Amino acid sequence: xxxxxxxxxxxxxxxxxxxxxxxxxxxxxxxxxxxxxxxxxxxxxxxxxxxxxxxxxxxxxxxxxxxxxxxxxxxxxxxxxxxxxxxxxxxxxxxxxxxxxxxxxxxxxxxxxxxxxxxxxxxxxxxxxxxxxxxxxxxxxxxxxxxxxxxxxxxxxxxxxxxxxxxxxxxxxxxxxxxxxxxxxxxxxxxxxxxxxxxxxxxxxxxxxxxxxxxxxxxxxxxxxxxxxxxxxxxxxxxxxxxxxxxxxxxxxxxxxxxxxxxxxxxxxxxxxxxxxxxxxxxxxxxxxxxxxxxxxxxxxxxxxxxxxxxxxxxxxxxxxxxxxxxxxxxxxxxxxxxxxxxxxxxxxxxxxxxxxxxxxxxxxxxxxxxxxxxxxxxxxxxxxxxxxxxxxxxxxxxxxxxxxxxxxxxxxxxxxxxxxxxxxxxxxxxxxxxxxxxxxxxxxxxxxxxxxxxxxxxxxxxxxxxxxxxxxxxxxxxxxxxxxxxxxxxxxxxxxxxxxxxxxxxxx
Amino acid sequence: xxxxxxxxxxxxxxxxxxxxxxxxxxxxxxxxxxxxxxxxxxxxxxxxxxxxxxxxxxxxxxxxxxxxxxxxxxxxxxxxxxxxxxxxxxxxxxxxxxxxxxxxxxxxxxxxxxxxxxxxxxxxxxxxxxxxxxxxxxxxxxxxxxxxxxxxxxxxxxxxxxxxxxxxxxxxxxxxxxxxxxxxxxxxxxxxxxxxxxxxxxxxxxxxxxxxxxxxxxxxxxxxxxxxxxxxxxxxxxxxxxxxxxxxxxxxxxxxxxxxxxxxxxxxxxxx
Numbered sequence: 001x002x003x004x005x006x007x008x009x010x011x012x013x014x015x016x017x018x019x020x021x022x023x024x025x026x027x028x029x030x031x032x033x034x035x036x037x038x039x040x041x042x043x044x045x046x047x048x049x050x051x052x053x054x055x056x057x058x059x060x061x062x063x064x065x066x067x068x069x070x071x072x073x074x075x076x077x078x079x080x081x082x083x084x085x086x087x088x089x090x091x092x093x094x095x096x097x098x099x100x101x102x103x104x105x106x107x108x109x110x111x112x113x114x115x116x117x118x119x120x121x122x123x124x125x126x127x128x129x130x131x132x133x134x135x136x137x138x139x140x141x142x143x144x145x146x147x148x149x150x151x152x153x154x155x156x157x158x159x160x161x162x163x164x165x166x167x168x169x170x171x172x173x174x175x176x177x178x179x180x181x182x183x184x185x186x187x188x189x190x191x192x193x194x195x196x197x198x199x200x201x202x203x204x205x206x207x208x209x210x211x212x213x214x215x216x217x218x219x220x221x222x223x224x225x226x227x228x229x230x231x232x233x234x235x236x237x238x239x240x241x242x243x244x245x246x247x248x249x250x251x252x253x254x255x256x257x258x259x260x261x262x263x264x265x266x267x268x269x270x271x272x273x274x275x276x277x278x279x280x281x282x283x284x285x286x287x288x289x290x291x292x293x294x295x296x297x298x299x300x301x302x303x304x305x306x307x308x309x310x311x312x313x314x315x316x317x318x319x320x321x322x323x324x325x326x327x328x329x330x331x332x333x334x335x336x337x338x339x340x341x342x343x344x345x346x347x348x349x350x351x352x353x354x355x356x357x358x359x360x361x362x363x364x365x366x367x368x369x370x371x372x373x374x375x376x377x378x379x380x381x382x383x384x385x386x387x388x389x390x391x392x393x394x395x396x397x398x399x400x401x402x403x404x405x406x407x408x409x410x411x412x413x414x415x416x417x418x419x420x421x422x423x424x425x426x427x428x429x430x431x432x433x434x435x436x437x438x439x440x441x442x443x444x445x446x447x448x449x450x451x452x453x454x455x456x457x458x459x460x461x462x463x464x465x466x467x468x469x470x471x472x473x474x475x476x477x478x479x480x481x482x483x484x485x486x487x488x489x490x491x492x493x494x495x496x497x498x499x500x501x502x503x504x505x506x507x508x509x
Numbered sequence: 510x511x512x513x514x515x516x517x518x519x520x521x522x523x524x525x526x527x528x529x530x531x532x533x534x535x536x537x538x539x540x541x542x543x544x545x546x547x548x549x550x551x552x553x554x555x556x557x558x559x560x561x562x563x564x565x566x567x568x569x570x571x572x573x574x575x576x577x578x579x580x581x582x583x584x585x586x587x588x589x590x591x592x593x594x595x596x597x598x599x600x601x602x603x604x605x606x607x608x609x610x611x612x613x614x615x616x617x618x619x620x621x622x623x624x625x626x627x628x629x630x631x632x633x634x635x636x637x638x639x640x641x642x643x644x645x646x647x648x649x650x651x652x653x654x655x656x657x658x659x660x661x662x663x664x665x666x667x668x669x670x671x672x673x674x675x676x677x678x679x680x681x682x683x684x685x686x687x688x689x690x691x692x693x694x695x696x697x698x699x700x701x702x703x704x705x706x707x708x709x710x711x712x713x714x715x716x717x718x719x720x721x722x723x724x725x726x727x728x729x730x731x732x733x734x735x736x737x738x739x740x741x742x743x744x745x746x747x748x749x750x751x752x753x754x755x756x757x758x759x760x761x762x763x764x765x766x767x768x769x770x771x772x773x774x775x776x777x778x779x780x781x
Contacts, residue, residue: 225739226738226739226740226741226742226743227742229742229743230742245564245739245740245743246742246743248551248743249743249744295547296547296548296550297547362720362724362725363720363725365564365736365739368565368725368726369545369547369564369565372545372565373545373547375545376545376546376547386726387726388724388726389724389725389726390724
């Protein structure tokens with residue numbers, strides 16, 4: 001018996017050795033020069049499918065829809081460029097936008113893309129009113145085959161940014177029930193296959209009107225972070241998302257790609273209690289060592305954040321001037337009447353102790369670590385902060401009175417409006433700030449509106465709403481030889497943004 | 510026989526001491542268990558940190574001990590609560606009979622018919638999660654087995670000659686219960702209580718692991734284990750290994766003690 005077993009083992013061993021000799025990694029030889037496999041988090045899989053009217057490409061995690069064309073695009077510097085559009089103009093009162101489009105575009109079913117399809121798409125998205133906010137749009141209509149006219153309910157100067165998110169669908173064959181899983185567009189890729197919960201396969205659109213995609217086949221896999229790392233180790237992916245927790249590892253044949261972002265994390269203030277005093281908020285804003293936070297929590301993969309829109313065209317760089325000065329912060333807290341008590345925590349006799357709770361979403365280890373680091377740093381200032389992991393329901397329910405580690409960052413100034421304008425969920429309102437932002441929206445010139453958004457941020461810095469902490473770099477494992485095209489600053493969400501320009505990626509070896 | 514009694518006693522006192530030590534140490538290390546210090550993050554086990562540290566630089570030894578201590582407290586509380594519930598319902602059901610018996614038996618069947626973990630999750634969510642949610646969940650789902658045992662025992666005892674005689678002699682029901690019934694139920698109750706304990710700990714950790722129990726900033730074993738999952742692929746084995754072993758150790762110890770106590774107290778095996 002023993003002999004049989006040992007014989008069996010030696011045979012097995014011999015086979016493994018033989019196989020080992022021939023072990024030219026299959027991935028090396030079989031690699032398709034024009035295909036790439038990308039791993040994304042499972043949360044990136046679009047629940048409602050690839051239907052722009054139900055959030056594909058838009059919503060909180062904005063990215064290019066790939067399968068459909070958009071009227072405009074955002075350039076690498078986040079100014080606005082054209083995709084389908086050839087020109088656009090707003091009327092003097094800002095209530096009408098007229099956009100002309102190319103006449104040489106066809107959907108993948110062979111039908112030409114005309115202004116009627118554009119108008120249809122916008123009206124459908126407005127009516128579906130899912131994650132897209134189209135409340136400013138009254139109606140869209142086609143003036144002729146290549147001219148679309150948008151009638152607005154109110155002036156909306158940043159409409160070009162909204163136009164960059166909505167993919168155009170064909171009016172003739174669009175059926176909301178089936179379009180999500182069977183999309184027809186005019187974009188760079190067509191959906192070849194979608195295995196829910198596993199993968200999406202995109203293939204280059206042979207009739208694309210623009211430059212021919214270099215990557216003809218894109219396989220997208222949806223995996224948890226640890227599975228993604230294992231897939232990279234096994235050589236099953238060419239590019240996979242990862243986080244600072246894995247950044248210290250080395251994988252043969254792969255290197256780490258770090259993409260700068262506007263994917264920020266920050267904490268909402270003011271709250272009832274000691275942060276109601278703007279001097280306290282300013283002290284916290286200048287008393288935080290953002291670089292230490294980046295080194296400690298992000299292993300260096302990040303940049304300090306001073307606003308919700310760092311380095312966007314509408315960002316006011318003056319916000320970064322606050323820098324880091326713990327001594328001045330302490331002096332400011334003293335001045336505000338909050339003096340260190342026996343245990344080092346500041347107090348004021350009529351208000352009690354300087355303490356607050358910091359919520360973070362349970363299960364988000366990055367925000368948990370940021371909350372812990374923030375708590376450590378606040379203690380240096382004499383403020384006691386207790387991190388607490390809760391579910392989203394609690395977070396939203398208590399946002400008006402509990403500090404929370406939020407994550408934002410989008411390619412539209414509308415985000416500033418949503419966070420800071422009266423009616424926000426943090427219960428904050430400032431009439432001067434409202435006025436600047438309303439003026440920015442009412443403005444008929446996009447360039448001019450940037451300066452108005454910047455004015456609004458001056459108001460924000462005066463009052464120090466929110467303390468912004470870091471912009472989290474998006475990290476990826478990239479197989480050696482894969483050249484990933486230049487990325488624009490990624491918005492919040494570690495998913496589809498990376499493949500915005502997958503058509504321009506190349507294998508260099 | 511005396512040998513088993515002695516060794517059981519030794520095991521029992523040993524685990525008692527261990528239990529108290531862990532609870533005490535957990536209370537002392539509570540602060541240390543949640544202190545994040547990023548200058549010492551991701552350290553593998555070393556003399557200064559025998560269990561290593563996690564991605565926030567928290568001392569895993571302190572976290573493990575504090576977690577066990579929390580688990581033991583939750584376990585003791587829930588085991589006691591469910592055992593008392595079982596005793597009360599089981600006795601009432603058998604002694605009162607009629608519709609009470611019907612209602613209790615029906616409830617026992619109902620609770621036993623639902624998978625434990627599901628029931629605990631439901632009750633925990635309904636009670637707002639957290640410490641009390643888990644405690645309520647585990648306590649309310651673990652009484653039926655013991656209750657059924659107690660009920661059977663009381664049904665048997667009720668017909669015992671000496672009990673029938675006392676009843677005929679006019680002993681009031683309260684005294685009958687206290688003097689003649691409960692002393693006979695004590696062995697079942699005690700073993701039930703102790704055997705309930707490892708069950709309660711495991712379920713607390715399980716529900717917390719799944720995210721329906723204690724909140725993530727608390728150093729509970731379930732929290733520690735579920736956090737460690739994300740770092741196993743990065744090679745941080747110590748985050749799961751030591752807390753897992755500690756949990757298994759405590760559970761195994763109490764299962765062992767409970768089993769020995771059962772052998773000793775149960776009439777069928779007491780004289781072996």
